[in-house]
Amino acid sequence: xxxxxxxxxxxxxxxxxxxxxxxxxxxxxxxxxxxxxxxxxxxxxxxxxxxxxxxxxxxxxxxxxxxxxxxxxxxxxxxxxxxxxxxxxxxxxxxxxxxxxxxxxxxxxxxxxxxxxxxxxxxxxxxxxxxxxxxxxxxxxxxxxxxxxxxxxxxxxxxxxxxxxxxxxxxxxxxxxxxxxxxxxxxxxxxxxxxxxxxxxxxxxxxxxxxxxxxxxxxxxxxxxxxxxxxxxxxxxxxxxxxxxxxxxxxxxxxxxxxxx
Numbered sequence: 001x002x003x004x005x006x007x008x009x010x011x012x013x014x015x016x017x018x019x020x021x022x023x024x025x026x027x028x029x030x031x032x033x034x035x036x037x038x039x040x041x042x043x044x045x046x047x048x049x050x051x052x053x054x055x056x057x058x059x060x061x062x063x064x065x066x067x068x069x070x071x072x073x074x075x076x077x078x079x080x081x082x083x084x085x086x087x088x089x090x091x092x093x094x095x096x097x098x099x100x101x102x103x104x105x106x107x108x109x110x111x112x113x114x115x116x117x118x119x120x121x122x123x124x125x126x127x128x129x130x131x132x133x134x135x136x137x138x139x140x141x142x143x144x145x146x147x148x149x150x151x152x153x154x155x156x157x158x159x160x161x162x163x164x165x166x167x168x169x170x171x172x173x174x175x176x177x178x179x180x181x182x183x184x185x186x187x188x189x190x191x192x193x194x195x196x197x198x199x200x201x202x203x204x205x206x207x208x209x210x211x212x213x214x215x216x217x218x219x220x221x222x223x224x225x226x227x228x229x230x231x232x233x234x235x236x237x238x239x240x241x242x243x244x245x246x247x248x249x250x251x252x253x254x255x256x257x258x259x260x261x
Contacts, residue, residue, distance in 0.1 A: 003170060005052075013052065047133065055144075069108065069109075071113055104183050106161065132163055178220050
């Protein structure tokens, strides 16, 4: 990984780029009118973070389009909630104001943003991301993205991002310390819902869900553990989740209530 600036940076962008490179422990390379592809070729690096005035972009060698933070489906999901409509995750997890949520598979953070909106100022949402560069990109995005709706902006700002693997975090947490623990692992069958999700696939953690992770999640959860997975996934039955069947939906939610195990 290297960090550089957008094409014509001002002093503020250069300063920000140097700060981000320092935080990530990687090299800052001045742009000097070179293309990102040329920089990656010369530096023999596989990934480049480009710091612009409005956003951060991640470029992978060989990929033409950059990857960047966007609240994605959280935008229209929260708009629906504001209209009094239901959200499948909110319903499955029975989220209400004041609840605490641990999202073990943060990704771009869409589910965490929705959970943060519902749990509100008295609740808390922690998102774990195992890819260091994705975690940083999403952390900066959550703190700076302007959606145009104060409710969505407040929900994004309240999400706490943790760079680590979920099992390590779960093992360090106290028993019954979080109301709801949530897993959204990479589907065993691919669903490309949008360009944003397609780009995420290049940075996602493809580690499988394990019995140890589920057991630790159950120990930590005060109310329930939720699993989002492909509707044909065998993981619901394998790990003991009660799948909620959603007709015509490509993914279902599995629920493990504390009193059920």
